[in-house]
Amino acid sequence: MRMSDLSVTAEPRVAGRPPLAVHAPASLDELASLFRQASDATLVLIGGGTQAELGNAPRGNFELVHLSDAIPEHFEHQHEDLTVDVSANLTIDAVNKQLADAGQMLPLDPSLPSRATIGGVFATGFGGPLRSRYGLPRDLLLGATVMRADGELVKAGGRVVKNVTGYDLMRTWCGSLGTLGVFTRVTLRVQPIPDAVELAISAPTADDVRTMADRLFRTDVRPIVAEAAPVEGGWTLLLRVPRMAEGVTRELCGNGDNVVASPGYETLRDLGHDAPLAIRVWCLATLAPKVADDLIALGATVAFQPLSGTVRAAWRETGPTDRVRDWIESKRNFLRGSGGSIVVERMPVEWRSRCDSWGQPPSTLRIMEQLKHQYDPAGRLSRGRFVGGI
Amino acid sequence: MPTRRELVRALEAAAGRDNVIWRPADLRLYEYDGTIDRMTPWAVVLPGTTAEVAGCVAACERLEVPITPRGAGTGLSGGAIPAKRGVVVSTARMRRVLDVDVDNRTALVEPGVANIQVTEAVAQYGLFYAPDPSSQKACTIGGNVAENAGGPHCLALGVTQNHVLGLEVVTAGGEVHWLGGAVAEQPGYDLRGLFIGSEGTLGIVTKVLLRLLPAPASIVTMLAIFDTVEEACRTVSGIIGAGLIPAALEMMDALTVRAVEAGMGIGYPPNAGAVLLIELDGLQPVVAAEATQARAACIENGATEVREASDPDEREALWRGRKLAIGSLGQLAPNYYILDGVVPRTRLVETMAKVAEVARAYELGIANVFHAGDGNLHPCIVFDEREPGATAKVLEAGEAVMRACVEAGGALSGEHGIGFEKKQFMPWIYADTDLENMERVRVAWGNTGQFNPCKIIPGGTGCGEMAQQEAALQAAGPDAYV
Numbered sequence: 001m002r003m004s005d006l007s008v009t010a011e012p013r014v015a016g017r018p019p020l021a022v023h024a025p026a027s028l029d030e031l032a033s034l035f036r037q038a039s040d041a042t043l044v045l046i047g048g049g050t051q052a053e054l055g056n057a058p059r060g061n062f063e064l065v066h067l068s069d070a071i072p073e074h075f076e077h078q079h080e081d082l083t084v085d086v087s088a089n090l091t092i093d094a095v096n097k098q099l100a101d102a103g104q105m106l107p108l109d110p111s112l113p114s115r116a117t118i119g120g121v122f123a124t125g126f127g128g129p130l131r132s133r134y135g136l137p138r139d140l141l142l143g144a145t146v147m148r149a150d151g152e153l154v155k156a157g158g159r160v161v162k163n164v165t166g167y168d169l170m171r172t173w174c175g176s177l178g179t180l181g182v183f184t185r186v187t188l189r190v191q192p193i194p195d196a197v198e199l200a201i202s203a204p205t206a207d208d209v210r211t212m213a214d215r216l217f218r219t220d221v222r223p224i225v226a227e228a229a230p231v232e233g234g235w236t237l238l239l240r241v242p243r244m245a246e247g248v249t250r251e252l253c254g255n256g257d258n259v260v261a262s263p264g265y266e267t268l269r270d271l272g273h274d275a276p277l278a279i280r281v282w283c284l285a286t287l288a289p290k291v292a293d294d295l296i297a298l299g300a301t302v303a304f305q306p307l308s309g310t311v312r313a314a315w316r317e318t319g320p321t322d323r324v325r326d327w328i329e330s331k332r333n334f335l336r337g338s339g340g341s342i343v344v345e346r347m348p349v350e351w352r353s354r355c356d357s358w359g360q361p362p363s364t365l366r367i368m369e370q371l372k373h374q375y376d377p378a379g380r381l382s383r384g385r386f387v388g389g390i
Numbered sequence: 391m392p393t394r395r396e397l398v399r400a401l402e403a404a405a406g407r408d409n410v411i412w413r414p415a416d417l418r419l420y421e422y423d424g425t426i427d428r429m430t431p432w433a434v435v436l437p438g439t440t441a442e443v444a445g446c447v448a449a450c451e452r453l454e455v456p457i458t459p460r461g462a463g464t465g466l467s468g469g470a471i472p473a474k475r476g477v478v479v480s481t482a483r484m485r486r487v488l489d490v491d492v493d494n495r496t497a498l499v500e501p502g503v504a505n506i507q508v509t510e511a512v513a514q515y516g517l518f519y520a521p522d523p524s525s526q527k528a529c530t531i532g533g534n535v536a537e538n539a540g541g542p543h544c545l546a547l548g549v550t551q552n553h554v555l556g557l558e559v560v561t562a563g564g565e566v567h568w569l570g571g572a573v574a575e576q577p578g579y580d581l582r583g584l585f586i587g588s589e590g591t592l593g594i595v596t597k598v599l600l601r602l603l604p605a606p607a608s609i610v611t612m613l614a615i616f617d618t619v620e621e622a623c624r625t626v627s628g629i630i631g632a633g634l635i636p637a638a639l640e641m642m643d644a645l646t647v648r649a650v651e652a653g654m655g656i657g658y659p660p661n662a663g664a665v666l667l668i669e670l671d672g673l674q675p676v677v678a679a680e681a682t683q684a685r686a687a688c689i690e691n692g693a694t695e696v697r698e699a700s701d702p703d704e705r706e707a708l709w710r711g712r713k714l715a716i717g718s719l720g721q722l723a724p725n726y727y728i729l730d731g732v733v734p735r736t737r738l739v740e741t742m743a744k745v746a747e748v749a750r751a752y753e754l755g756i757a758n759v760f761h762a763g764d765g766n767l768h769p770c771i772v773f774d775e776r777e778p779g780a781t782a783k784v785l786e787a788g789e790a791v792m793r794a795c796v797e798a799g800g801a802l803s804g805e806h807g808i809g810f811e812k813k814q815f816m817p818w819i820y821a822d823t824d825l826e827n828m829e830r831v832r833v834a835w836g837n838t839g840q841f842n843p844c845k846i847i848p849g850g851t852g853c854g855e856m857a858q859q860e861a862a863l864q865a866a867g868p869d870a871y872v
Contacts, residue, residue, distance in 0.1 A: 080631060081734040081765075103633075127575070138580055139552060154827040158819065160732045162549060162764045162804040164538045164587045165819055166846060167831045171551070171583030180579075192633035218516075218604040220673045244676045282575040286493055309573060339556070339571030358577040364567050368579050370834035375827075387578040 012064055014044050015057035015385075016349035019064040028184065031070040032151030035380060039063075042383035045178045047117030048091060050110070050273065051124050053346045055177055056357045059384025067119065071184050079104060082190050083142060083159055088119025088183040099190055107134030107191045111270040119183040125175025126280065128269050132307040133224040138174040140189045146173055146181030149376035159187050172371070179386045180375045195243045196224055200262040201253045204234045206289035206304060212237060212253050213306035214285070219252060221245045227268045228304040230296050237306070238262040268303045272314030275301075276348050279328065283340030285309035291331070298324050309340075320348050325355055332359045361388030392453040397433055400453060401477065404445030405437040409483065420478045423465040424525075426727065426781070427810055431458070431472040438483040440558060440566060440596040447564045447594065450477050456840045459590040461502065461533030464525045466728055467809025469536060469589045473844035474852055479594055481532050487511045488597070495602040496555060496572060501532025501595040505539075508600060517602040520547040523805070524713055532595045538587030540805035542638040542712070543669075545763040547603070549805065551586050556599035559585060562592055563836015572599060584831065589807045590842045592835040606637070606671035610681045611699040613708045614666045614688040615659055619643050619758070621692040622664040623739045626762045628687035629668070630735060634680050638669040639763030640712050643742075645722065646757040646770075647711075653718035656711045659695070666693075666762065667712050715759045716770060722755055723772035727784050731795035732804030735765040744794040745769050752787040766804030767795070793818070813848045 012019060020041050025031040034043070041061040046052055047068070067089055074087040075095070079102040086095055092106060092113035099105055109128035110116045122144070127136045134140070143157030156169035173180055203209045209228045216223055216239075225240035241249045262268070272278030281291050288309040295302050300313035315324065332342050336359075344357050361368075365388040372379075372390050384390075392400070394412060401410045411417060411434040421430040432455070437443045450457040456476030463470050472478050485502035492515045497508060505526035508519040522541035523529055529539070535557065540549045547553075556570040570582030585592055616622045622641055629636065642650070642665050647658045658665060666688070670680045681698070688696050699705035719726045733741045742758065745767070749756040760767040769791055773780045792802060796818045802808060808816065816825060825847055832841075844853035 078734060078736065080627060080736045082630070083734070125580075135548075135552065136574060138583060139548070148827070152823055152827075154824050155820070156824070156828070158801040159799055160734055160765055160801050160804070162540055162544070162732050162761070162766045163801045164589075164803045164805055164807045165801040166808065166816065166824075167828050168538070168551070168583055168587050169828070169831070171580045174580060174583075176579055194633075220604070220607045220671075220676075222672075242676065244679060245673055248673060248675075282573050284494055284572055308575075310575065339573040339576070341573070341575075341577055343577055362568075362576070362578060364569060364578065364581050366565070367561070367567065367581055367834060370836075371579060371831070374830040374834050 014052055014062065014064065015055070015352055017057055017062070019044070020061045021063040022066070023063060024066040025070040028070060028072070028147065028153070031065070031067070031147060034065060035147065035149055035151040042379055042381065044382055044385070045182050047089060047120035048112070048115035050112045050116045051120060051345070054124060054357065055382070055385035056389070057352055057384065058382065059389065067182065074185060077102065078159070083161070083187055084190050085159070085185065085187045086118050087185050088117060090118050092116050092118070092121065100193065103193050104190045105193045106188065107140055108137050109269055111273045118186060122174050122183055122186060123176065123178050127308070127310070129225045129227045129265060129305070131310070132226045132305060133222055134191060138171045141170040141174055141186060142189060143187035144170045144173060144183055145185045146183050148181045149378065149380040153184065154181070157187065161189060177382055177386050179372060179382045179390055181381070194224055196240045197243050197246050198265070199239045199241070199246070199249065201237045201239060202234060203228070203237055206235060206292040209235050209237050209304065210285060210289050210306040215252050216249060217307060219248065221249050221252070223307065225265060226305065226307050227265070228306060229263050229268060230302055236262045238265060238268065240265070271301065271303045271312050272346065275314035275346060276317055277320040277324070277344070278314040278346040279312070280343045280345055281311040281313070281331070281340070282343070283309050283335050284338050287335070287338065287340065294327065294331070298327060320351065325351065328355065336360070358387045392455065394432060397453060397455060397477070400449040401433055401435040401446060404449050405435050405442045409436040409438070410434070411436075420460065420463070420480070421471070423463045423468060423470045425466060425468045425811055427468045427471050429471050429473055429475060431478040432475050434478040434480055436480045436483045440560065443479065443594055443596050444560045444564060444566055446477070446479050447560050450840070451564055454840065456843055458842045459532070459536070459594045461530035461536070462504070462528045464529045465533060465537065465809065466730060466806040467537070467803065467811045469807055469809040469842070469845060471810060473810055476840070481530060481594070484596070490515065492517070494572065495604070497600045497602055499531055499598050499600060501530060501535070501598060503531050505529050505531060505534055512602055513605070516605050518605050519600055520544070520553050520603055521550050524716070531598050531600070535586050535595050535598060536588065536590045537805065537807040540761065540764070540766065542640050542761060545639055545761065546635045546637050551583060553601045554582065554586055554598060555601050557582055557585055557595055558597035559593040559595050561835050562832070562841035565836070566596070570599070587807070589809060589845055591832060591837060591845055608674040608677045609637070609669065609671045609705065610677050611705040611708050612668045612681065612684065613697045614668065614693040615662045615695040616666065616693055617663040619664045619742050620739050622666045623742060623762065625666060625688050625691040625693065626738065627735060628691055629684050630763065632683050632687060634670070634683060636668055636684065636763060637671045638667065639761070640667040641665070641758070641760055641762040642712065642715055643758040645755060646715050646759050649718040649721045649757060650711045650715055652721040654711065654714060656707065658711060667708060712759065719757055719770055719772050722757065723774055725773050725775045727771045727773070727788060729769045729771070729788050729791050730766070730803050730806035731769070731792055731800060732764065732766045733795050733798040733800035735763070737798035737800070738762065738765055738767070741767065741794055741798045741800070745791055748787050748790045748794070752783050754783065754787055761804070764804065765800065789815070808846045810845055813846055816846070816848050
């Protein structure tokens, strides 16, 4: 099985800063030794390297650690139970290829699945287009083992789909960007590969996109993918629905088959992966259409997920302007009141001193800091990269 | 150590004179939950607002008195029992549905709201709240959060974790915080997710923001009858294996069916070895196709009969047997003890066989009713507490069943929580380093050992004194749940 195929550049950088050293431990023991080394440098952990730009710059000196070879490869599929145990260094594609033999799949789709690793997708916790149907990565994690900053391996959860046996640390670790520990192995729910069809439906406005998607949801058509992109004269909504729901879907969407085709699932999924500026807006589904319209007016390429209220946007080289940055700041303030936020996944180096990757931290930062203090008091793991400077 | 008077005065200052219970006779109501454990608190306080809850927590901290949150007291793992006495904080006065947002499909409720009250409040908008534990007429949303409650309809839709968007809590350290929010994705640690299922050891919930779903367009409910539990279990595997995820997949064994028939005369065949209740919902053509597949799976695996409800009344009749199953156990014996275990679905058959072996070995009747689709089993041991040594035997048998679940690759609890009842078994699943790792969660939330002590993690001083009063064993009755 192929592991993550990372091309290490001559000068790997994180948030525009070069590492003091680069490590590629060849075993869990070596990884643990590295964690335990007395050093004031913090460690930035890399799986497939597809999200190395996420987060703020590490605070102080940092060293890069490639995880691919440190973790013993593991793949164990309980296909009748719809669960799988996998080592964190396997890529999404590699896992899916094996699951497909039994007609099953991972219900998550981060960008660049040939490089993105299982550990990475749970460290970031972001959903892709499949999130519309299957929920967030944290909803798929049944059990996990992580290596803590002190090199100790600890686990939580189990293999069963209903479990109240101790604290749900899996959900805490998910989306923590490695600041509480590094995933080494996880147990996940998988899904049968649905018998589905793809349709591209046209809609005049972002509001219409949302209305259509909501109507489908309320009528029990549970789209597997519902991802919209702006096109000439309006919008195109890419839908993937169960084959048996195709007729109802077309009826409910006004039979508006698209003249201009959708950019396609893969393009939408991978939006912004190499852009100089890429953001992810999380807001109420009712507010998302306006956000999408704003972003188009700011010159972004946009992918709008109407069922979750997620809007992703990316700009090319000349895109990142002060105007865009001001919009991000004021929109963050506006959305905060209704629970929304904006993550700046990738930004020009010049922005780093003036734009926080995560935005203003929530008031629960105190509790987050306490957790960090419990699990990594010395800040050995990704110090400074996370929310609130954790 | 404060005097009782000092304690009562401090609680009255926090929550009002009328809202503190301290007379011994009144305290008896708060010494138990749905299990056989008992412990009388020194006082019970019923705050009505978040500020009052925070005041109670602060008062207990200042006086260094243990504090235990309590919802409706229907819990099945001892979570609401004040193991070290101290103060019980009840959410009974906080039972309002504060807001329903139809466009965003959310509801904001206080923690003392009964689970079924939520769906009742939103049904008029064509919405419902998915997690539906069988105790839903009494159990509270706050309690559901504490135990990450499930219910029959969690198979397709998920458990409480998947339906709670946000929580306002007073932490064990006395701070008020909002965890999560109306938007599921948020930067930062998923503290909301950590709090859910923490069994009241990290704080007290004061408001809950719930996710609502549109009521399904079409529902098909079927009851399949089998000669053996094994055939019914294989049918479950067949249905899931065909790629179907039914809305509910519930099983009852022969002993349960006999009890239900004796108690309610529903019309189950009295000699049935097992019955399987299958519910499918969604788009009409999809549901119809799935119903055909499910029916075929039943017949293929030996079903002697498959009944289908043709209207809501018939559907309710099919469910009645399942919902009142535990209440019917009184037909078999005066007392019962409900177990909660979970195994991978593929290990169900062998686990059910082991449960039957335990029943034989201990000469106890065990009636099984459970969420077959999830592998979440509820063996119910029926017995007579008046028999000498009966209780001890029951507890031993319970432990043997839990061992069987763990050996089959399962966990210690599917939905009732670890609480006091099962913490001694935690080392079967977790190493010392894992348990110590979990202990750190409490510290991070400000729990220095006085907040709902003696729960989940084994160890801790002074935890062995829960009284098991002879006369206090749970008697089976019509209002019992699982």
